[in-house]
Amino acid sequence: MVVTCLLAAGCTRKWEEHNAPGDAIYVHNNLYQQIAANASLSRFAGFLKQTGYADTISLSRTFTVWAPTDEALKNLDASVVNNAASLKKFVAHHIAAFSFRTSDVQKAAVRVGLMDGKYGSFAVDSFEDAAIVAANGVAANGIFHTISAAAASRGNCWDYVDSLKAGGLAMAAYLRDNQYRAQDLTNAEQIGVNPDTGEPIYKPGTDSVWRNKFTNEVYDLKREDSVYTVFVLANTAFDAERVRFSPFYATGTTDSTTNLARWNTVKDLVVPGAYAPEQLPDTIVSKYGVRIGVKKSAVTSWHKTSNGYVYVVNEMPVTLEQKFPDFIVQGENYNMARVMPSASIFTRTLVDSFAGGTFKDVFVYRHGINQFYVGYRLNNVYTTTYKVYWRVINNTGLLAHPYVQRLAMGRIDNTATFPYTNIVPYNYNEVYLGEYKVTNYGNGVLSMYLVSANITPSGSNHNQNALLLDYLRLVPAR
């Protein structure tokens, strides 16, 4: 019997030995227990307990804690220590969900999402601005690093833009204040039902919210999980740009012209990615493809934020060609037609024997309608004179050589711009059609129509009333 017991014990031990080798590093303690057991981290352990994060980092998920030493917390601002909310925020800025070891840092530094919603910058030897004293402490549910200073949280770019606004920078004010109202039913309060339509009626003011145009359309500078570099023009430069761009936005009022010019100024001045002053590139390319020069000498001040950098600059050189580029309209991208959908409109993919590669064009054939058209709508068309070109490749044996088609600007019945033009076969060159002047910005929309020959269709004249277009090019005068 005794032997049996001994034997049974022997069998159990084999697992114990296998599961716990002599130099095992695994600890059954969770992160809080590990930190609390560390004499030099007692102050932070106390904060963890005080704020309830002790329970969080005891959960059976993994966490990473960057624990400041007692020495580092000695001089922590009493306002933080004594205010429950700010202490909680402070502690939260030192904890991340999931394990981050120094070996996970592949680049110079990685951004790690922290419990306070901010991101911390974690490098092999530092966390935020604090140096790592002891890295890669192990607990059952994660990793902890000891750091030599408290890691304070920063405001984000948007917060800093707000402070620049307070500092009197017009561009900052423009960014912050350019708002519009949009429907948002999240907090809407329904007060009735429209008896005619059955649609709900909301209490006025509850069904819509103010949205910022910049954060909604360009980049949301409030986001902590992305990084941006923001360039804010000093007031002089900001106004100079307004003056430069205003002619392209001829409208009925000065205000709207100013607004458009300013929007065109600011929309290109934020790029994704955090560029430290020493990393600043010579040029940036904005979300809208505009290439803008960066002059390091023009930087008057800069600020590191939790999600990037904000620079105040005296100048951001940009050419009018970049701001007001050519319009190129691909023939196959029509958005109107005399009959739509139509079985007579074809999109062809052709080998470009002239420039190489392939291209697509639109081909309208056997539509059976006099003056059939396909139409194009251009947006944000600035007020200036355009030189208009097209490229039409008539390479099909179906058509008469030559046949005619015309481009109507603005309205379909606008025969002045431009008249019927002979389409010469196998011409791979752009053909200049003439000039067209846009005088009023309005809503910025310009319609163009490609119109077929003015002949009554018959069984035999399909070869004369076709339409072909590779692309249109509008070159603004700047």
Next chain:
Amino acid sequence: MQLTTTITWRSVLLAAALSVTSAGAFAQDKAGSAKADTAVLKASGVIKDAATGKPLAGVNVSIPTFSAAITDDKGRFTIKVPDYNVTLFVSAEGVQTRQVPLRGKKEIAVRLYDESFESYYAPAVSAVSRKAAVSMVAPVTTIDPEGAWARNQETTDSYLQGLAGGLTAIRKSGTPGIGASLFMRGISSLYTTNKPLIVVDGVIYDNKEFNSSLISGHSSNPLLMLDIQDIDNITVIKDGSSTYGTKGGNGVIVITTATARQKATRIDVGVYAGVNFAPKQLPVMNAAQYRPYLADMLQSKGLTQQQILAQPYMTDDPANPDYARYHYNTNWQDKVLQGGASSNAYLKVSGGDNIATYALSMNYARNEGVIKNTDFSRLGTRFNAELNLSKKLVARSGLSFSYAEQNLQNTGIAPKVNPVYAALVKSPFMAQNDVSDKGDVSPNYADTDTLGYSNPVSIVEKLMAINKTYRFFGWLSFDYQLNSAFSISTRVGLTNDKVRENFFVPSKGIVHDTLQTAIANNRSGTQVKRLLSVYNDTRVAYKKTFSRIHFLEAQAGVRFQQQKFEQDYILGFNSATDELINVGYGAATLRQVGGDLSKNRWLNTYINGDYSFDNRVFINAGVTIDGSSRFGENADGGMRLNGVKYAVLPYAGVAWLLSSEQFMKQLPWVSMLKLRAGYTLAGNDDLGDYTARQYYTSQNLYGMQGLVRANIANPRLQWEVNRKMNLGVDMGFFDDRLRVSADVYQNTTDRMLVRESTPGGTGIDYFYSNSGKMRTRGGELAVNARVINSQQLKWDLGFSLAAYRNTVVKLPQGDIVTPFAGGEILTREGKAANLFYGYKTNGVYATDADAAGDSTINSGGALAAFGGGDMRFVNINGDKRIDKNDRQVIGNPNPDFTGSITTVLNWKRFTLNALFTFSKGNDVYNYTRSQLESGAGYNNQLLSMLNRWRVQGQVTHIPKATWGDPLGNARFSDRWIEDGSYFRLRNISLAYNVKIKTGFLQYMTVYVSANNVFTITRYLGYDPEFSATESPLGQGVDIGLQPQIKSAQAGIRLGL
């Protein structure tokens, strides 16, 4: 050509042996006759009980065909002897039979042991005759199960474990009734069967599982249909002298079932009930340990913090609707493994008169497995009868019918449906049942979880896997005694076997399967396998004693066997609901129908002769000539008759009973000493019914059914030739109180069947040829002793040891690497046939710097660099790159030795029996652990994974956890090779023979027994004993079958 030379050489050997013995005989004759002429010689002696020392009265003492005597009250006898070299035959009721040589003495003293003490003079059954084991030339072991009352839940194959030295029985798994893989003296072949032939009552017992089971990890065991309680005697013939020719290459197990022992009507009744215990669980992580592991795994998969936090199981907010559902701590092993009950009932009625005797038995057994809702039950009946039709003509018959039903579960490598595997890898924070957002528990079982794992409870509760087997095994024989020397007998046997399997895998709770054209949500299948086997054995036997000292016995006969096999299966998929479980409800477009038909015939002609000289020298020789439908038309070896190739396999052996020689009287304490030598040829015809012929198989291509060529015929295909050399010695000391037997052998398999690969252009991967050669050498030792021998207390102790070393001698195309369960098995010339072939490891890189420069070729074929936390694999060629050239032999599944210890303790009316079995030095590939420490996915892991490498500089033996294991840290390496040595108390039983007044009740015995009571092993799995396949390639691989179980049983047996 080679065969001819062997025969010639053989004849020389035989002739030499004969001439030596006959010269001896001649000399003896001269001396004997000289004395016999002068006067009547007499010998006398005293016979005593070995236990008490008291004289035994009424003991028969005889010299066959010469004289007989009987002992008086003082145990004394006087007998007429022809000379003083003669052997006296001693026998009496209740004591063991003995043969006592006078060795020149006139006066002898004999001490006899009780009947229960094993003896050299007990009868053994060879394939063609029945005689005392002492006169046997071949290496045989005789086992009398004595009803096997204490082990009645076992099948014959697993029962034999540890009882016949040289016969390795490895229990396949813990599934009740699944039996054991049998290997006779190690490995004899790579691709044909290694199982010994089983002959029951003179008829070949079809013991092969024809085609596989539909249920993963399961195989039908034909021996399940033979109740161990019906068996009277088991004789294991280990060499090639069995006369079964090309079926006897792996030796023969001759089983004799019970017949009436006496004419009076006897009724034996046994009733038993028992319990099975769930195995000790593997230490896998609990929920609190698993979730951090999972978080690390998701991080290594490349998910961001937000993506991981968005997983439903990562929430810690009790208000979150997913919170309740994913905050369980389920011990899944508890949910699928449980104890069970067993029961067994047995009834035997025997009796008869001068004309006819009969034995009728009925048995019922039921045994629950340790996987929930698995069990096996059997109902069987057997009727053996003997009819004396005339003085010379005896008719005998044996009819048996059994029905077995098994409720099973898929085991082995079937991750979606193996409940034990699913329980091990399933995340512990999941719930067994559906849980609402508020935490209310539904009675419905939860569906497949978000991590893609089956619900183990759904598997054990809802998945159906049933095997029903019927077997009729019957025979009829007629023996006609022509005259005192000649007899003719014929025996006709019929086996009709039907295996019916049904399974249904429901949609809910079990991971769906992917078919070529569809996703299979639920799956069903049915299969019927039928076997019809006809057998006949007709022989002429001759038996005569010449001049008292020359005994000659010979048999010549013909055996014929025809087997017809049919398999039909249907697999159905996607029935409308989980309630429609028949294949017929499945989608018609997905239904798969298939089957197999085959037939073979075997004709065996045998001539066997036994000659013994004065009970001192025994010679056995014979030849078998086999024809089989499986042999190729142009087989290389053998003899051609009428255009058909026959295998000619001779054998011969000689035994010398030295202890009967005069000069041995100097050593009176040597009561028995026998030397044996044999050189035998047998064969193996398990080539596949149609491997030698061209055949076609049906194939579906885009809905078109057609026939395609299935093989490359090899008309030169022939039987494997097993040459067996055996040297043995049997010894008895102190009136056989201590008995020692030892054998050494060398078995060579010539013309071993090998798969040869073919050029790709043939469209067929390989063909079979007889171009390999293998050799196994080994030895066996058995020691038995009566340690304590007093009237009240008797203690018998037995110890047996067996070892073999296998070597592949010749392979036609170099190394064969067989993939199995994610590992590789190497067959290489000069080494054992089934070595584990993989990478050696040398710890874990502690830091990136340690690993600098080392790389490997990953599964995608690209070069990948090792880093801190990766396994450090041993680089053989020093190129700093781990690739397949760095594979080496990392383990050998063949044991250094195996053996057993038996002990029987008799005290008053108590009997305590124990059987210990052990295996030493066999390596095991722990596939299950390789999954539970792979650190590559969502599988729950063993606790050891808590020690995985996590930070630079960490020194540990467990590598880091990385999604998908890009650097192959979990590849087949010595990490997964373990020592499978074990020492086990296999069975222990205590019987109490209740003292009753004779009358209506003859006897009453109460039993308590326990199986697998304890196992000492370092093996990190449920149990170190398993056999995933009957092939030697695949032994020692733990693929996660049902583990061996502890069980206990109590019962009562009555005789009326």
